[in-house]
Amino acid sequence: MSDKNKKILIVDDEPDVVTYLASLLEDNGYRTIKAYNGKEGMDLARKELPDLISLDITMPEETGVRMLRNLHDDPATSGIPVILVTGVDPQYKDFIEHRKQVNPPAAYFEKPIDKELFLQTIRKIFG
Amino acid sequence: MTIFSSELNAWFQSRLLDEIPLNIAIIDRDYLIVYANEKFRSQFGEWANRKCYQVYKGLDEPCQDCQGMRTFDDGIPRKFEEVVGYREYYMVQTAPALDLNGNVAYIVAMSENITEIRNHQLECEIFFERVPCYIAVIDRGFNIMRANEKLTETFGDCTGKKCFELYKKRLSACEDCPAALSFLDGGEHTSTHVGISADGGETHYVVTTTPLIKGHTECKYVVEILTDITHIKALEKEKLDAERLAAVGQTVAGLAHSIKNILMGVEGGMYMVSSGIEKDDKARLSKGWDMLQRNISKVSSLVKDFLSFAKGRKPEAKLVNPNILIDEILELYAETANGIGVELKRMSPTRIPERPLDPDAIHTCLTNLVSNAIDACQLSTREKSTVLLGVYENDGTLVFEVADNGCGMDYDIQKKVFTTFFTTKGGKGTGLGLLTTYKIVQEHGGRINVESTPGEGSIFRILLPVSRLPEIT
Numbered sequence: 144m145s146d147k148n149k150k151i152l153i154v155d156d157e158p159d160v161v162t163y164l165a166s167l168l169e170d171n172g173y174r175t176i177k178a179y180n181g182k183e184g185m186d187l188a189r190k191e192l193p194d195l196i197s198l199d200i201t202m203p204e205e206t207g208v209r210m211l212r213n214l215h216d217d218p219a220t221s222g223i224p225v226i227l228v229t230g231v232d233p234q235y236k237d238f239i240e241h242r243k244q245v246n247p248p249a250a251y252f253e254k255p256i257d258k259e260l261f262l263q264t265i266r267k268i269f270g
Numbered sequence: 271m272t273i274f275s276s277e278l279n280a281w282f283q284s285r286l287l288d289e290i291p292l293n294i295a296i297i298d299r300d301y302l303i304v305y306a307n308e309k310f311r312s313q314f315g316e317w318a319n320r321k322c323y324q325v326y327k328g329l330d331e332p333c334q335d336c337q338g339m340r341t342f343d344d345g346i347p348r349k350f351e352e353v354v355g356y357r358e359y360y361m362v363q364t365a366p367a368l369d370l371n372g373n374v375a376y377i378v379a380m381s382e383n384i385t386e387i388r389n390h391q392l393e394c395e396i397f398f399e400r401v402p403c404y405i406a407v408i409d410r411g412f413n414i415m416r417a418n419e420k421l422t423e424t425f426g427d428c429t430g431k432k433c434f435e436l437y438k439k440r441l442s443a444c445e446d447c448p449a450a451l452s453f454l455d456g457g458e459h460t461s462t463h464v465g466i467s468a469d470g471g472e473t474h475y476v477v478t479t480t481p482l483i484k485g486h487t488e489c490k491y492v493v494e495i496l497t498d499i500t501h502i503k504a505l506e507k508e509k510l511d512a513e514r515l516a517a518v519g520q521t522v523a524g525l526a527h528s529i530k531n532i533l534m535g536v537e538g539g540m541y542m543v544s545s546g547i548e549k550d551d552k553a554r555l556s557k558g559w560d561m562l563q564r565n566i567s568k569v570s571s572l573v574k575d576f577l578s579f580a581k582g583r584k585p586e587a588k589l590v591n592p593n594i595l596i597d598e599i600l601e602l603y604a605e606t607a608n609g610i611g612v613e614l615k616r617m618s619p620t621r622i623p624e625r626p627l628d629p630d631a632i633h634t635c636l637t638n639l640v641s642n643a644i645d646a647c648q649l650s651t652r653e654k655s656t657v658l659l660g661v662y663e664n665d666g667t668l669v670f671e672v673a674d675n676g677c678g679m680d681y682d683i684q685k686k687v688f689t690t691f692f693t694t695k696g697g698k699g700t701g702l703g704l705l706t707t708y709k710i711v712q713e714h715g716g717r718i719n720v721e722s723t724p725g726e727g728s729i730f731r732i733l734l735p736v737s738r739l740p741e742i743t
Contacts, residue, residue, distance in 0.1 A: 157535060163535070166541065166542060
């Protein structure tokens with residue numbers, strides 16, 4: 144399967160961020176599905192089994208950390224690579240990478256993202 | 271003497287001395303006890319043919335410098351205190367008994383055991399001096415009649431001084447003098463003051479005044495008990511400063527976080543605009559333009575909130591009727607609330623005197639709380655929600671209360687609401703509203719508390735102790 148058919152789930156409570164990432168990824172040939180909180184995101188992940196998830200940390204209702212745990216706990220989703228895209232302090236990266244309850248994220252991006260690096264990282268993950 | 275019946279005369283001679291509740295002994299020049307009453311016998315035992323010093327003190331020879339014997343020389347009655355054995359105290363009075371020639375033939379020694387009273391006095395003395403408080407007794411003219419050592423150690427010599435002179439170096443009584451109230455109503459009163467100690471430093475104290483005879487409005491004296499809270503005040507200030515510093519740190523971190531999020535939106539907008547132009551896609555272009563506008567306006571509201579938070583000004587207090595502040599908020603929000611199906615109601619007004627408040631600042635606090643409450647109502651599953659707004663005074667504290675039966679908050683959220691740029695409103699909130707409120711309330715010497723149950727609603731109370739409200743500017 145070529146990169147171009149890969150399906151990426153975008154989870155962020157800011158609609159503008161979702162629109163941005165979805166347009167960027169679609170312009171680069173990926174398919175996208177969108178969720179606006181952790182709960183919706185988890186439901187979609189289970190149903191659609193995306194090839195990659197772009198996940199925000201701080202969201203109302205269910206946070207990104209909670210969703211990471213749920214992804215980890217469900218054998219169907221625990222293998223999906225996750226890129227964290229967040230405004231949270233970079234120190235958080237070290238913290239989240241060393242938790243037992245979650246898989247270490249495949250990549251960590253601080254908002255605002257460097258979009259070339261973002262695309263390059265995704266290609267590398269799929270490569 | 272004929273006015274008494276012969277029976278009464280007989281009783282005088284045989285019984286009177288035995289009925290008097292004093293130890294009575296009649297002593298001759300040779301210290302010999304020639305008569306003693308029943309009370310004396312029960313106190314000191316057998317006395318016949320014994321000398322007074324043997325009976326009183328178990329000594330073999332007369333006491334040095336015996337006061338009683340001097341009455342033999344000058345015929346003058348005396349009153350003095352004697353200590354017998356191990357801390358038995360006696361109050362003794364002597365009177366001369368004269369013979370027919372007018373010479374002192376005997377002395378009558380009347381004594382009373384005052385050990386219990388004396389011990390009680392000693393206890394009181396210890397309490398008075400050793401209790402970790404300043405104590406003074408003042409008269410109706412505020413003159414200090416008595417003060418303990420601790421008080422003079424801190425405030426200096428009190429002789430001839432009035433309490434307000436000593437504690438505060440004032441020329442007239444304090445406006446909120448609790449002692450004056452105690453003289454007036456015979457009750458106990460308490461208030462907090464700042465005095466000047468002998469070394470010129472500030473001394474914070476809580477004073478409780480009690481009339482010497484409680485409930486007695488004619489009482490001549492009032493006891494003032496002062497607890498020194500200077501140390502506590504200093505700790506309080508340190509804590510406030512530390513909190514303020516911590517808040518600054520959190521503020522900066524939170525601000526950076528908010529800006530990063532907005533920047534991401536701006537970048538998204540720029541991407542949509544530029545790719546829209548590239549693709550000649552008008553729909554995408556206009557979507558991008560909207561994103562830009564939205565995120566730019568977020569920056570401006572963030573900056574506005576941030577400025578109102580950062581204003582390190584002191585409250586500009588003037589006397590205002592707290593009820594009017596509530597009326598203003600009701601007027602401001604009634605329509606908005608009604609439009610989205612939220613009922614905004616007022617608690618029945620109570621009579622409150624005008625208080626020194628910064629009306630603009632309190633207005634900001636109430637605006638924040640009410641708009642939060644309305645938001646919480648919108649998130650509720652209830653068909654019709656209510657926000658209840660009121661102000662009252664309770665136990666010397668002015669309380670503004672905003673209650674809603676909206677969505678409520680769980681414990682985790684309650685813990686965070688006043689701290690960081692915390693918001694549950696996603697992109698809509700700046701997370702500064704309650705932080706600003708918290709700061710204003712602190713500047714008014716008060717605090718905020720929250721009660722909340724998820725699904726049932728929240729109550730926010732601004733508690734402002736009247737005694738700590740800012741001074742009118």
